[in-house]
Amino acid sequence: MINPMLEFVQVFREFETERGRLAAVEGISLSAAAGEIVALVGPSGCGKTTLLNLAAGILRPTRGRVVLTPNARLAYAFQEPRLLPWKTVEENISFVQEGLLPAGEAAAARRRILEETGLAEFRRAYPRELSGGMKQRLELARALAVRPRLLLLDEPFRSLDGATRQELHALLQSEHGREGFSALLVTHDPEEAVLLADRVVVLSPRPARILKEVVLATPRKRRLLNRALVSSSLERIEGLLSSAG
Amino acid sequence: MMAFITRHKTELQKVLAGLLGLGGIFLLWSILSASYHPLIFPSPRETWQALGDLWEEGSLVPSIAITLHRTLYGYGLALLIGFSLAAFSRIGAFWQALLKPVLAVVQIIPPVVWTILAVIWFGISGGGAPVFLIFIVTLPLAFSQAAAGLEGIDRRLVEMSQVYRCRKSRVLRDIYLPALVPHLAATLGVGFSFAWKAAIFAEFMGSTSGVGFLLSTANSNLDTERVFAWVVVLAVLMLICEYGLLIPLRRRAARWCS
Numbered sequence: 006m007i008n009p010m011l012e013f014v015q016v017f018r019e020f021e022t023e024r025g026r027l028a029a030v031e032g033i034s035l036s037a038a039a040g041e042i043v044a045l046v047g048p049s050g051c052g053k054t055t056l057l058n059l060a061a062g063i064l065r066p067t068r069g070r071v072v073l074t075p076n077a078r079l080a081y082a083f084q085e086p087r088l089l090p091w092k093t094v095e096e097n098i099s100f101v102q103e104g105l106l107p108a109g110e111a112a113a114a115r116r117r118i119l120e121e122t123g124l125a126e127f128r129r130a131y132p133r134e135l136s137g138g139m140k141q142r143l144e145l146a147r148a149l150a151v152r153p154r155l156l157l158l159d160e161p162f163r164s165l166d167g168a169t170r171q172e173l174h175a176l177l178q179s180e181h182g183r184e185g186f187s188a189l190l191v192t193h194d195p196e197e198a199v200l201l202a203d204r205v206v207v208l209s210p211r212p213a214r215i216l217k218e219v220v221l222a223t224p225r226k227r228r229l230l231n232r233a234l235v236s237s238s239l240e241r242i243e244g245l246l247s248s249a250g
Numbered sequence: 251m252m253a254f255i256t257r258h259k260t261e262l263q264k265v266l267a268g269l270l271g272l273g274g275i276f277l278l279w280s281i282l283s284a285s286y287h288p289l290i291f292p293s294p295r296e297t298w299q300a301l302g303d304l305w306e307e308g309s310l311v312p313s314i315a316i317t318l319h320r321t322l323y324g325y326g327l328a329l330l331i332g333f334s335l336a337a338f339s340r341i342g343a344f345w346q347a348l349l350k351p352v353l354a355v356v357q358i359i360p361p362v363v364w365t366i367l368a369v370i371w372f373g374i375s376g377g378g379a380p381v382f383l384i385f386i387v388t389l390p391l392a393f394s395q396a397a398a399g400l401e402g403i404d405r406r407l408v409e410m411s412q413v414y415r416c417r418k419s420r421v422l423r424d425i426y427l428p429a430l431v432p433h434l435a436a437t438l439g440v441g442f443s444f445a446w447k448a449a450i451f452a453e454f455m456g457s458t459s460g461v462g463f464l465l466s467t468a469n470s471n472l473d474t475e476r477v478f479a480w481v482v483v484l485a486v487l488m489l490i491c492e493y494g495l496l497i498p499l500r501r502r503a504a505r506w507c508s
């Protein structure tokens with residue numbers, strides 16, 4: 006890979022707890038090229054969020070290196086929405102846009118994303134007036150609205166009903182087609198991973214190690230139209246997860 | 251009129267109950283003053299006259315202004331330093347461990363000791379001694395208030411703002427401030443009234459101006475009516491401050507941040 010947007014080089018991360026040191030991430034080497042979507046799948050509690058926090062710079066590796074393309078704009082849709090309770094839906098988005106985008110561009114991006122996530126009619130609502138699913142959508146909308154080069158997504162589609170989930174899958178697709186960002190997509194759903202990603206990284210139970218990387222060669226558009234095309238990859242991933250878990 | 255009464259029934263009841271309480275105090279005062287010498291327990295009428303004298307001498311308002319000025323100065327200083335130290339102690343466990351015993355010592359030393367030291371260090375002619383005393387006795391309070399306020403700031407939101415590279419000024423205004431304001435509105439009032447009492451105490455012990463000084467002159471002249479007049483003035487001031495300023499402030503802050 007010539008120019009990775011993000012690179013993990015032999016990354017280890019441990020936490021100090023009352024019961025001693027706890028290894029969460031163990032020797033992960035991983036990279037995402039410009040425009041590439043990399044899915045991270047693994048059992049619950051294996052260290053997926055920790056990996057995203059390392060990529061975001063919220064956590065530092067105990068050992069190893071995390072390298073980002075300098076000045077690449079970053080966005081992170083957190084697992085638990087981190088919204089400002091005293092700001093409306095629209096203000097929550099403009100809060101992070103300010104300083105990253107010129108005002109006109111910010112407003113246009115905001116309008117488009119609010120429309121596409123179905124939040125437009127709630128733009129003046131406060132987070133406490135939103136359902137759990139809508140808060141999650143706002144978390145995703147905010148991340149997309151800064152027009153990032155690298156997008157970190159922590160289970161952005163969990164606990165949504167089937168139809169909404171597919172709508173948002175399509176939204177991520179179209180935004181990716183338009184903006185060409187790189188993404189790390191954490192998901193517990195192997196099917197989602199093989200539909201949306203270019204590459205699926207299967208992680209072991211904690212501490213997270215890479216069990217296998219599965220490359221999806223079929224173009225994304227065709228996969229979404231014909232799910233049968235990914236059934237063999239899907240079976241491999243599910244097999245890995247069940248034998249490891 | 252009837253509609254107004256039914257709509258505000260509980261509030262009216264509260265106001266009436268409050269007035270009833272004040273009336274009770276007044277009644278008790280009248281009864282006690284009837285059975286004691288004015289030197290020990292002046293009547294409301296004698297107190298009222300003393301109040302009139304105070305007003306005519308023209309020392310009432312200027313003294314209150316002096317004391318208020320000192321209170322704001324000393325407490326403002328305590329808030330500034332207390333906040334800075336609280337922010338400092340969040341840098342790391344080392345600074346927290348270092349500052350905690352220092353403030354505990356400041357708090358453990360009795361106010362009287364601080365008063366003696368204040369007079370030795372600053373003399374009694376200027377405002378230095380009262381301001382120092384107010385500062386030193388409200389500092390531990392200001393520190394713990396600030397620490398508790400900073401504790402209430404959501405670290406996860408700060409992390410979020412860092413990921414999106416939000417400007418520091420924005421983070422201060424839109425994450426720190428909204429989290430601090432309701433807390434401050436609730437605790438500043440407590441701190442201020444504490445500072446006000448400390449100011450009067452300090453002026454009583456070692457100053458030649460301000461409300462506390464006039465109280466001490468009245469006291470040494472055995473002018474009990476005047477002492478009572480001051481008690482009435484101070485009580486009224488506190489009530490105005492509480493109901494006219496602090497309660498509406500708390501209400502506004504709660505509405506702003508909900």
Ligand SMILES: Nc1ncnc2c1ncn2[C@@H]1O[C@H](COP(=O)(O)OP(=O)(O)OP(=O)(O)O)[C@@H](O)[C@H]1O
Pocket residue numbers: 020021022027028029048049050051052053054055056084211
């Ligand atoms: N700040 C922390 N301090 C101590 N331990 C932590 C911390 N953050 C994470 N851990 C531990 O590290 C391990 C991995 O956590 P992480 O949140 O990365 O898992 P995850 O794969 O995202 O889980 P889930 O699927 O439930 O979201 C867990 O055992 C967790 O308890």
Ligand SMILES: [Mg+2]
Pocket residue numbers: 053054055084159
């Ligand atoms: Mg997680």
